[in-house]
Amino acid sequence: MIVMLAGGVGASKLILGFSKLLSPDQLTVIGNTGDDMELFGLRICPDLDTVLYTLCGKVNPKTGWGIRADSFRCLAALQELGGEGWFQLGDRDLATHIWRTSLLKQGYSLTQVTDRLCQAFEVNHKLLPMTDSFVPTYLVTDQGELHLQEYLVREGCRPVLKELRYSNIEQAQPAPGVADAILKAEAILLCPSNPFISIGPILAVPGIKELLVQTQAPVVAVTPIVNQRALKGPTAKMLAELDYAVSPTAIAEMYKDFLDVFVLDERDEELQQEIETFDLKVVTTNTVMTNTEEKINLARRLLEML
């Protein structure tokens, strides 16, 4: 059984690849919920939903998030009532948030709700939230403190990042099933996701980093940085603003305490020796996934390696 630690759009590409090769009992995804948000009183889990919509095939292929061919009539009406419209909530996507919020209100945990959503969307591979607690990530920026989604979506990643705050994380614990999955896994894969806002919150849940140190299974990270650029989103910008090198080396160093294998893109193979100094095995391959075939191919190469 493979466990994947995942953010949103970047991660879901590789997860899709693995899902085509592994049966439901062979793959568990532990999803970031640090990007969760309350909007209009609704609990929104963008990363979990991106994985969910990707695995069920309903994802909007143009954006990588949201639902294909969704309409935005409710959001337009909410804006007419005075609501903010910067977070794109499609009419069909809204049903997920309404349903989730309603179940949470009835006392179901986020793990239970996510499981029910998986069943409803006929997603058979296991998707676990990293924690059942609400632990939104806030960014301290030159424009003040912003919720992660405000930074990403409303402000288009323009503010300069000074510091991250995983709110409420000290009180959080891994969701039921998370520790068990990590300890039973034959390999743990850190998806090519942002280390600060996607993988970072998962590692910040008390206990999870220790589990990654403890497990006998290889822990493998796929680089989210290729050729000094992020494959997706503000990873490169954040690295620079937080005084890291915009380099796979910086990523590998962050994970070195528990990491066994670093998957470097072939475009950056000159960095292999540098990364090996962290006492890691470095594997070099094409990590860029622009279509389903490449997603499956990368998953296949990683499985062969494991």
Place this chain on the structure above:
Amino acid sequence: MIVMLAGGVGASKLILGFSKLLSPDQLTVIGNTGDDMELFGLRICPDLDTVLYTLCGKVNPKTGWGIRADSFRCLAALQELGGEGWFQLGDRDLATHIWRTSLLKQGYSLTQVTDRLCQAFEVNHKLLPMTDSFVPTYLVTDQGELHLQEYLVREGCRPVLKELRYSNIEQAQPAPGVADAILKAEAILLCPSNPFISIGPILAVPGIKELLVQTQAPVVAVTPIVNQRALKGPTAKMLAELDYAVSPTAIAEMYKDFLDVFVLDERDEELQQEIETFDLKVVTTNTVMTNTEEKINLARRLLEML
């Protein structure tokens, strides 16, 4: 200033007529909230919304409730997730419920939320909920106890009514502004609404019936029964099942403790003497409103009478 006690579709016809003749400071509507419901964790106020949508001109003219040309994509998606689809929630209509629920969660009262919705929909006439408390009406029927909307919408009024229960009503009090409006009114009008599920809950709010007895202004009721039939909804069926005569006389008798004038339809003028025995003035006119002109005409005749 005229105060109208109102249910939903039937009432909103007459309210629309009055709104065309009276300025905002001349008309206050006290709306029934006994038909309120929580669905998918959202607070839904069908009667208040029907008045709101009617007064702003957005109401669906075919149904008399909901929003004109609305779509139902979110509801379809909620049903795919396992939600019940019997209550028609349009995508634009949903925005009202999401917005209301969100404001209530933030601590605003239903009165404040209703006021904000009126502003957003540019409804200038005053609309007050009868109470800020959540006091859903339940019906004891041969099919068990049902929430009013389950009875009306899901069950299509088919179950046999045995008893009504205005839940939580003893703890309720009139919403801010309600007592003041009644005491300052130059006339109070009971709309041609169902006496059990529309007007009944308003009268059941502790203090409101006493205010109607106390006020010096004339209290006027417009018959919801014409020619032994209800103009709208299950009024006739309910009267029969609760062992009342299906007659305007039964309606007048229910209100006789505080009623000054009963507006009888001209089709029932033979009942005038019978109703006058309750020590009421009876006015006979056409009360059937099938178009805007008839709504304004009935409002004008009532204003002239007052």
